[in-house]
Amino acid sequence: MAPNLRPSEAFRCGSFLISTYVESLVPGCSGGCNPVPFLCRAVFPLELARIMQPSEIVLIGVFLSGITTFLLRSGRREQGLPPGPPTVPVLGNTHLLGDGKDLHLRITQWASTYGDIFSLKLSSRTMIVLSSATAIKEVVDKKGWAGSSRPGNYIAEICGTGADSNLLFATDGPRLKNLRRTLARFFSVQNAPRYMPTQAAESTILLHDLMVHPQDFFESIRRYTYSLTKIMTYGRRAPSFADDDVQQFYSSVDELSHVLAPGVYPLFDIFPLFQYLPVPSSAPWRVLAHRVKTLRAGLHTNMCDSVRCGLTAGNEQSAECFIGTVLRSDVPEREHHFYSYTGIALLDAGSDPTAAFLLSLVLVLAVYPECQMRAWKEIDELVGATHLPTPADLAGLPYIRALIKETLRFRPQFPMGVHHLMTDETTYKGHHVPKGSIVVLNTYGIFHDPDVFEDPWIFNPERFLKSEHGTRPGRDANFRDNLIFGGGRRVCPGQSVGRSTMELTAMRLIWGLKFSGARDPVTGAFISRELDCYSSDLIMMPRSFICTMEPRSSEHRDVVLQALGEARLYLNRFEGN
Numbered sequence: 001m002a003p004n005l006r007p008s009e010a011f012r013c014g015s016f017l018i019s020t021y022v023e024s025l026v027p028g029c030s031g032g033c034n035p036v037p038f039l040c041r042a043v044f045p046l047e048l049a050r051i052m053q054p055s056e057i058v059l060i061g062v063f064l065s066g067i068t069t070f071l072l073r074s075g076r077r078e079q080g081l082p083p084g085p086p087t088v089p090v091l092g093n094t095h096l097l098g099d100g101k102d103l104h105l106r107i108t109q110w111a112s113t114y115g116d117i118f119s120l121k122l123s124s125r126t127m128i129v130l131s132s133a134t135a136i137k138e139v140v141d142k143k144g145w146a147g148s149s150r151p152g153n154y155i156a157e158i159c160g161t162g163a164d165s166n167l168l169f170a171t172d173g174p175r176l177k178n179l180r181r182t183l184a185r186f187f188s189v190q191n192a193p194r195y196m197p198t199q200a201a202e203s204t205i206l207l208h209d210l211m212v213h214p215q216d217f218f219e220s221i222r223r224y225t226y227s228l229t230k231i232m233t234y235g236r237r238a239p240s241f242a243d244d245d246v247q248q249f250y251s252s253v254d255e256l257s258h259v260l261a262p263g264v265y266p267l268f269d270i271f272p273l274f275q276y277l278p279v280p281s282s283a284p285w286r287v288l289a290h291r292v293k294t295l296r297a298g299l300h301t302n303m304c305d306s307v308r309c310g311l312t313a314g315n316e317q318s319a320e321c322f323i324g325t326v327l328r329s330d331v332p333e334r335e336h337h338f339y340s341y342t343g344i345a346l347l348d349a350g351s352d353p354t355a356a357f358l359l360s361l362v363l364v365l366a367v368y369p370e371c372q373m374r375a376w377k378e379i380d381e382l383v384g385a386t387h388l389p390t391p392a393d394l395a396g397l398p399y400i401r402a403l404i405k406e407t408l409r410f411r412p413q414f415p416m417g418v419h420h421l422m423t424d425e426t427t428y429k430g431h432h433v434p435k436g437s438i439v440v441l442n443t444y445g446i447f448h449d450p451d452v453f454e455d456p457w458i459f460n461p462e463r464f465l466k467s468e469h470g471t472r473p474g475r476d477a478n479f480r481d482n483l484i485f486g487g488g489r490r491v492c493p494g495q496s497v498g499r500s501t502m503e504l505t506a507m508r509l510i511w512g513l514k515f516s517g518a519r520d521p522v523t524g525a526f527i528s529r530e531l532d533c534y535s536s537d538l539i540m541m542p543r544s545f546i547c548t549m550e551p552r553s554s555e556h557r558d559v560v561l562q563a564l565g566e567a568r569l570y571l572n573r574f575e576g577n
């Protein structure tokens with residue numbers, strides 16, 4: 001229950017709201033250093049009192065007390081909701097989210113205090129955090145579509161990538177269901193092997209890039225995952241990271257993640273009133289949002305046009321890719337934008353999550369040389385140095401399978417999933433989960449729960465050799481292999497393709513390269529701090545880190561060089577017009 005409003009708290013809440021708004025209008029103001037919010041807080045009420053008549057002040061007082069009564073109720077945790085951190089009036093727990101940095105760690109800490117279901121009050125909105133596989137199964141998976149809508153995202157709307165265009169933000173409804181069916185067919189388990197020749201050829205190019213330009217490994221890996229997704233979606237590849245579309249796409253992704261991060265823009269979705277306040281077009285987040293909108297609209301138009309041209313010219317790749325399938329289908333005219341913009345959603349959803357895994361893998365191989373050596377031993381015995389590993393080899397590589405699973409457990413790409421929205425109420429462990437609540441799938445917390453995983457903070461692939469899910473014996477019968485891919489009806493439609501890319505590429509990187517992490521010049525110890533250097537936006541991605549890599553032997557390098565010609569020849573079909 002919220003305590004009564006004390007003057008100090010009222011002042012804090014008011015200041016928070018006003019400063020959030022004002023800070024968003026002032027270029028370069030994102031911290032406490034800017035004097036404007038403080039001036040606003042101090043001068044604004046005094047100034048008003050000076051220029052108004054007493055009757056106006058009374059009227060405003062009545063109006064404000066009505067609003068205050070409404071707002072005071074809005075921060076409270078209603079009876080029956082799961083427990084959670086104490087609330088303050090108006091804000092509820094909003095102030096605890098801060099700038100969103102490392103929120104997954106705070107959420108995981110709260111889960112250890114309040115249990116596998118707890119609630120946060122974001123003013124009048126309720127957020128339910130689920131931190132066990134059982135909770136996800138009961139609240140999301142079993143509820144079907146009623147547990148799988150999405151909360152609105154005003155800032156994404158402004159960026160032209162909201163519910164009406166982008167599948168990722170789309171709310172429950174017939175057109176989403178139709179689109180999901182189309183995606184399910186396109187990326188089905190049966191269809192996934194179709195992409196294997198592309199994955200094999202592109203991963204050969206990646207190995208070669210890493211051998212020749214090891215210092216550019218971030219760019220090489222991001223090009224690789226973008227190119228794979230672009231081929232499936234638009235029937236065209238991206239030969240170089242310097243290509244215009246690659247540059248535009250990644251600038252838009254980086255800027256979109258930034259503008260969507262809490263703290264950069266006013267809390268429009270929590271305090272919808274902000275949506276009606278005047279905002280100058282020079283406000284920093286508006287400038288950013290406008291740039292993102294322009295970049296993505298340009299990409300969308302160019303890419304769709306190139307598929308249209310390909311279809312007219314009878315190009316096979318254009319006909320077979322996702323957008324080609326959509327353009328050739330009888331999608332009603334009014335749904336065309338939503339369906340075709342799915343191309344951009346696929347680029348978003350397919351490129352960086354896969355890159356995040358590969359970068360995490362490089363990082364752990366570099367700083368856990370004992371794991372790298374054990375993986376080499378295993379792959380050398382099975383595959384040898386005379387040819388590249390193929391998907392069929394994975395079955396004979398239990399340690400490498402465990403290493404992949406442990407990397408995904410240790411650094412899941414979506415540490416807090418992607419928010420779901422309940423369109424119906426439900427209960428779990430006697431707690432009420434109301435209709436309209438936002439649901440967080442706390443994947444990071446689940447994978448770092450010491451009751452379920454022994455020493456969860458330690459990187460230890462062996463745990464997956466002892467039990468299928470790496471859990472303590474008998475813990476959490478509801479654990480499923482695809483928790484990293486979300487849940488309910490929104491579970492990742494690209495999971496088969498995503499998994500096969502991660503597995504094939506992991507085998508090939510381990511097979512062909514030696515990774516070494518940076519060491520402290522005095523102690524000689526690995527700078528393990530780098531393991532904590534992750535971006536804290538929606539996707540958990542290592543920031544730049546120092547790592548050297550080289551071919552394991554001249555034999556390995558020669559095998560890659562020999563395979564290169566065939567890979568380029570195969571990929572030729574995805575180049576040109």
Ligand code: HEM
Nearest residue numbers: 167168349350353354413414418485486487490492494498
């Ligand atoms: C490889 C690593 C990947 C991971 C870890 C991953 C994970 C996820 C997660 C957690 C979600 C949200 C699910 C939810 O709301 O509960 C998601 C959604 C989605 N993913 Fe993936 N994904 C990956 C790769 C891919 C690939 C390769 C594609 C397609 C090319 C793809 C396409 C999508 C799409 C379209 C959605 C939105 C679904 C919706 O909102 O209905 N993903 N993914």
